[in-house]
Amino acid sequence: MLHRRQFLAGSAAFTLGAFGALGFAPAWAQNAPDLGTPSLPSPGFARLRIGDVDIIAVNDGVARRPLAEGFVRDVPLAQVQAALSEAGLPTTHVDISFTAFVAVMGERRILMDTGNGSFGAPTTGRLLANLQAAGIAPDSIDTVVITHFHGDHINGLRYRDGQTPFTRAEVWVPEVEWAYWMDDARMNAAPEAMRGAFQNVRRVFGPIAGQVRRFAPDATLMPGLRAVSAHGHTPGMSMFEVESRGRRFLNVADLSNIPALFVRQPDWAVSFDMDPQAARAVRRKILSMAAQDGVTVGGYHFPFPAFGTIRARGDGYDFTPVST
Numbered sequence: 322m323l324h325r326r327q328f329l330a331g332s333a334a335f336t337l338g339a340f341g342a343l344g345f346a347p348a349w350a351q352n353a354p355d356l357g358t359p360s361l362p363s364p365g366f367a368r369l370r371i372g373d374v375d376i377i378a379v380n381d382g383v384a385r386r387p388l389a390e391g392f393v394r395d396v397p398l399a400q401v402q403a404a405l406s407e408a409g410l411p412t413t414h415v416d417i418s419f420t421a422f423v424a425v426m427g428e429r430r431i432l433m434d435t436g437n438g439s440f441g442a443p444t445t446g447r448l449l450a451n452l453q454a455a456g457i458a459p460d461s462i463d464t465v466v467i468t469h470f471h472g473d474h475i476n477g478l479r480y481r482d483g484q485t486p487f488t489r490a491e492v493w494v495p496e497v498e499w500a501y502w503m504d505d506a507r508m509n510a511a512p513e514a515m516r517g518a519f520q521n522v523r524r525v526f527g528p529i530a531g532q533v534r535r536f537a538p539d540a541t542l543m544p545g546l547r548a549v550s551a552h553g554h555t556p557g558m559s560m561f562e563v564e565s566r567g568r569r570f571l572n573v574a575d576l577s578n579i580p581a582l583f584v585r586q587p588d589w590a591v592s593f594d595m596d597p598q599a600a601r602a603v604r605r606k607i608l609s610m611a612a613q614d615g616v617t618v619g620g621y622h623f624p625f626p627a628f629g630t631i632r633a634r635g636d637g638y639d640f641t642p643v644s645t
């Protein structure tokens with residue numbers, strides 16, 4: 322019963338995020354106090370060398386939302402505010418950043434996740450401009466790999482006009498994620514508030530359903546690039562690991578939202594974590610591994626340039642940005 326309630330709470334929380342994807346203003350936006358506008362990184366791209374591979378962080382923008390009870394599940398607001406204060410961050414709101422990564426591996430250019438496209442907050446949707454600024458034309462991307470099917474990660478694959486900017490790219494997605502979201506019976510049985518998220522997945526992938534390549538959990542996608550299964554945030558979320566000349570880069574996707582909260586306190590779960598228990602378990606496992614092995618990580622919602630390392634502190638971890 323408890324599990325069921327958690328699941329429904331998660332659906333409702335998640336769907337608030339998905340409203341943006343469908344073109345409705347989220348309820349909080351209508352009477353929200355003026356929280357100002359988040360500043361966007363300039364330039365909106367940054368490069369990191371991993372062995373022979375260039376990893377380019379490409380920012381899609383930042384969305385500001387009021388900090389409310391429930392953003393972190395089952396943790397009193399005052400405790401969340403204290404954690405933000407400790408990190409030197411404001412306590413009235415949170416700035417959620419969106420950063421995709423491009424791996425340049427020999428002749429190949431692999432884009433990992435696609436940003437909000439034309440469906441997010443007005444301070445998002447910068448991915449294409451920042452790709453151009455980094456010297457990467459969208460039609461030079463040959464592979465798009467997707468971590469999971471939340472709108473902020475897939476909407477940039479198909480704009481409002483139905484077109485994709487990545488005209489030459491093959492699209493690869495986690496097969497477990499595909500099976501979950503593309504199941505019509507599950508969509509029809511889902512609470513009304515969650516149905517939009519299922520429909521959005523069909524909007525994005527429907528026109529290319531026959532061509533999308535689905536990969537198995539932990540599959541090797543090509544030499545030097547493998548999927549690392551990390552379900553919890555969503556049923557089939559995958560991270561991506563690049564390895565070159567003994568160096569590793571792990572794109573952890575939404576393993577943690579804001580690191581000052583969820584890397585620091587791995588047992589805290591953001592409202593968007595669909596299965597909070599599984600999300601906590603995989604967060605602990607991966608953070609421990611990253612700290613031990615000194616892996617460079619990149620996180621979709623980490624503050625730009627979103628690269629860093631993980632170090633154990635007390636019962637949790639610190640995220641230390643890597644300068645690029």
Ligand SMILES: [Zn+2]
Binds near residue numbers: 621
């Ligand atoms: Zn996300």
